[in-house]
Amino acid sequence: xxxxxxxxxxxxxxxxxxxQSLTDLDKMFVLLEKEREIADAPxxxxxxxxxxxxxxxxxxxxxxxxxxxxxxxxxxxxPAGKTVAVVGPSGSGKSTLAxxxxxxxxxNQGRITVxxxxxxxxxxxxxxxxxxxxxxDTVLFNDSIEYNILYGRPDAGHDAAVQAAQAAHIHDFISxxxxxxxxxxxxxxxxxxxxxKQRVAIARTLLKNPPIVIFDEATSALDSAxxxxxxxxxxxxxxxxxxxxxAHRLSTVVxxxxxxxxxHGHIVERGRHAELVARGGVYAGMWALQQSxxxxxxxxxxxxxx
Ligand code: ATP
Numbered sequence: 001x002x003x004x005x006x007x008x009x010x011x012x013x014x015x016x017x018x019x020q021s022l023t024d025l026d027k028m029f030v031l032l033e034k035e036r037e038i039a040d041a042p043x044x045x046x047x048x049x050x051x052x053x054x055x056x057x058x059x060x061x062x063x064x065x066x067x068x069x070x071x072x073x074x075x076x077x078x079p080a081g082k083t084v085a086v087v088g089p090s091g092s093g094k095s096t097l098a099x100x101x102x103x104x105x106x107x108n109q110g111r112i113t114v115x116x117x118x119x120x121x122x123x124x125x126x127x128x129x130x131x132x133x134x135x136x137d138t139v140l141f142n143d144s145i146e147y148n149i150l151y152g153r154p155d156a157g158h159d160a161a162v163q164a165a166q167a168a169h170i171h172d173f174i175s176x177x178x179x180x181x182x183x184x185x186x187x188x189x190x191x192x193x194x195x196x197k198q199r200v201a202i203a204r205t206l207l208k209n210p211p212i213v214i215f216d217e218a219t220s221a222l223d224s225a226x227x228x229x230x231x232x233x234x235x236x237x238x239x240x241x242x243x244x245x246x247a248h249r250l251s252t253v254v255x256x257x258x259x260x261x262x263x264h265g266h267i268v269e270r271g272r273h274a275e276l277v278a279r280g281g282v283y284a285g286m287w288a289l290q291q292s293x294x295x296x297x298x299x300x301x302x303x304x305x306x
Contacts, residue, residue, distance in 0.1 A: 046126035059110035088262035132205035142186035152208030168203035
């Protein structure tokens, strides 16, 4: 029995190892595929920026598959250094806006410009260099937590990693780990909670210090103390940056320069928080639902629900 058990246990470990390598490979192929899809225009030059830029979506149409258009003519502007928040039901196209800005895909019609420069006409690497993303679910590498924080700027060094971790309020947590910044995290190391992973992503972004940031807020429930803390850290990371926030929570939205309400790839409402609440439309409905806590998410926007 024991003899049988040991090989099985070993096989389990081996299986997990292989599965993880396959997952990593999968991710690599997905990335390579994307690189092939999106090529630099002949003679493309680097994006030229002086401080946080103005980002414009001009009548953007996009479909992943020809038969099904996802965005049907979206126009909005994020003025230099301001925050625009996008809210709307699941599947309405919010994350697609972020993917297009990061140039994972190209628009089918219309254009996206950064300080007047069409993202298709400049080098893809310079666009990505200018953008920091705090995704919904941060992928951590099977490496030290320091490596994971330094990922955006590997040569920044230990002191810079500590500084970023302090600003993202994850330094105390890391310091309490027996191996501190050398602790291995990720699938094969210490598993971090959703909130901790988002803090690592915020620390990465702070360190990279890009002029544009995209926050794709986690839909997964965080406890409210954690949620409020993350909001504060996001604000720190967005200071003096042009920010696009895919918002699921009120605190980010309330202060936004403009809130875009997306439904089925159309902008159905837009404006500042107070204006939209006063209008008594879709946004006001979401707000009321959240205030009552009836969406089961406390102070989250009811946009995780289709
Ligand atoms: P959520 O709030 O759930 O994150 P969302 O508003 O961000 O949703 P998107 O992720 O932008 O929605 O997706 C918009 C639509 O595009 C959805 O109907 C989705 O099924 C579709 N879609 C997303 N990614 C792909 C893809 N790679 N290929 C085909 N269709 C896709």
